[in-house]
Amino acid sequence: MKAPGPLPAPWRKSGAFLWTIGLATVLWALTFVHATLTTRAAADDLHRRGALVSQLDLTDFALFTEARYTRHPSQADLHSPFQDHPLALEHFPTGSLVPASAGPSWTGWLEAPAASSPE
Amino acid sequence: MRALLRRQRYLLDYSLSSLARRPGKHLALLLVYSLVVFLLASTLLFTQSLRREAALILADAPELIVQRLVAGRHDLMPADYLDRLGQLRGVSDAYGRLWGYFYDPAVKANYTLLVPRQEPPVPGEVRLGAGVARTRGLGVGDYLSLRSARGEPFSFRIAGLLEAETELVSSDLLLLNAEDFRRFFAFPADRFTDLVLRVRNPSEVRKVAEKIALALPDTRPILRDEILRTYDALFGWRQGLIIVLLGGALLAFVIFAFDRAAGLSAEERREIGILKAIGWETGDVLRMKFWEGAALSLTAFLAGYLLAYAHVFFFAAALFAPVLKGWAVLYPDFRPLPFVDGLQVATLFFFTVFPYTVATIVPIWRAAITDPDQVMR
Structure with missing residues (x-):
């Protein structure tokens, strides 16, 4: 009597698994193709946004509009979260997620007045 | 070469059958694993997209x-x-x-x-x-x-x-x-x-x-450099913050996965003992377990990453919108552009797939090198 041979490939568990993983890998690779094509197609939109930024001298994204000191994170002053009184706690959700400022700049603007003081 | 591939395929068959013997346990692990990858990948893709767009658009700022x-x-x-x-x-x-x-x-x-x-x-x-x-x-x-x-x-x-x-x-x-x-x-x-x-x-x-x-x-x-740096830091901060918030969940998953991967149950020990007793070599047992870990982690990575990509770029990161929006009434209707950083994806792949796969092999190796009779007892 002939010994039973291996099952045909598609019926084996490894076959189904390899097909699934292969398909998912193709989809994964396609995400990179999609990313390249989409960003290339969006070049005009990006250019339009850049042109508006240049035309209106804009400095920030309009993502955080809930409080005035979070609307322009690159321009905000350090004391804004304590605007009501020095011990006022931050109460806007965005305020706790957006750092009030990137900190003193290269000139160390907090120190700048001292460095150039007349004394 | 053909024989080697065929051998690996048989081992993979066995690994998949072994996973299928405890479906509830492994499905739960796969689900949690995919969810962790999904959250991490969503955060990385979303912040990278905003960071890149800020760098491109705000290059025209004063x-x-x-x-x-x-x-x-x-x-x-x-x-x-x-x-x-x-x-x-x-x-x-x-x-x-x-x-x-x-x-x-x-x-x-x-x-x-x-x-x-x-x-x-x-x-x-x-x-x-x-x-x-x-x-x-x-x-x-x-x-x-x-x-x-x-x-x-x-x-x-x-x-x-x-x-x-x-x-x-x-x-x-x-x-x-x-x-x-x-x-x-x-x-x-x-x-x-x-x-x-x-x-x-x-x-x-x-x-x-x-x-x-x-x-x-x-x-x-x-x-202008400072404006660009602010945005780089801002989205980096946000990304860091979300990852820190996820930290607890991540840690729980690591403990869960490590326990699952590293701690061998008596049943698994018996299985290894039987395999060795019927003539499996230590190398074969290790390869079989490697396929088991690789199958789980690779599936979780691909599922988590693909879902994250769809979430961020097709559904405009709907899960993150409330975090960004806060109490804002005016929120821009925008869809993040897929600026994908290959290095970030490679890092995510490395840190999600490799540790689990390696963690599964070490305890198996310990069990596989001991005497089958002792393992089965």
Whole structure:
């Protein structure tokens, strides 16, 4: 009597698994193709946004509009979260997620007045 | 080569059957594993997209902005500062910006009122950002009534809307004429909100900023580089914050996965003992277990990453919107652009797939090198 041979490939568990993983890998690779094509197609939109930024001298994204000191994170002053009184706690959700400022700049603007003081 | 592949395939068959013998346990692990990858990948993809877009768009922001500080807070800029700064060597152009915030109690939203330097609207007319128009339900030709700083009602005719494609930077804008702006806010005629300087030679921008800090100590120069760095830091901070918040969940998963992968149950030990007793080599047992770990972690990575990609780029990161939105009424209707960083994806792959696969092998190796009889007891 002939010994039973291996099952045909598609019926084996490894076959189904390899097909699934292969398909998912193709989809994964396609995400990179999609990313390249989409960003290339969006070049005009990006250019339009850049042109508006240049035309209106804009400095920030309009993502955080809930409080005035979070609307322009690159321009905000350090004391804004304590605007009501020095011990006022931050109460806007965005305020706790957006750092009030990137900190003193290269000139160390907090120190700048001292460095150039007349004394 | 063919024989080697066939051998691996048989081992994979066995591994999959072994996983299928405890379906509930392994499905739960796969689900949690995929969810962890999904959350991490969503965070990485979303913040990378915003960071890259900020770098591209804000590259056109003003080179140098000068703001005045009084008692550490932003103050209006006297117009005569403009003449003094305009005379600095290296400055090709200097002009004042007029902009401010207006809280509209009707919709409980903050608008940014701004006077465009080029083609400002005629007096009595405004151009609106898409977010403001949507929130107030306004279109071209309609009238927008606002109460000025002196309490007088102002009625502006909507002359146009800013393009919807630019909403990410213009959603809350209300562009108006300089005269209207000054009358509306009762803004002093000899003041600007801040100043913009154009510098002829880009390598001199820092030098000019230094001169400004010395000449006018009550001002704060903001360089375009700093604006870009702020956004880089901001999204990095946000990404870090989300990952820290996820930290607890991640740690729980690591303990769960390690326990699952590293701690062998009595049943598994018996299985290894039987395999060795019927002639399996240690190498075969290790390969079989490697396939088991690899199958689980690879499936989780691919499922988690693909779902995260769809979530961020097809569903506009719907799960993150509430975090970004906060209590904001005006939120730009935008879809992040898929700027995918290959290195980030490779890092994610390495840190999600490899540790689990390796963690499964070590205890198996320990069990596989001991005597089958002892393992089975």
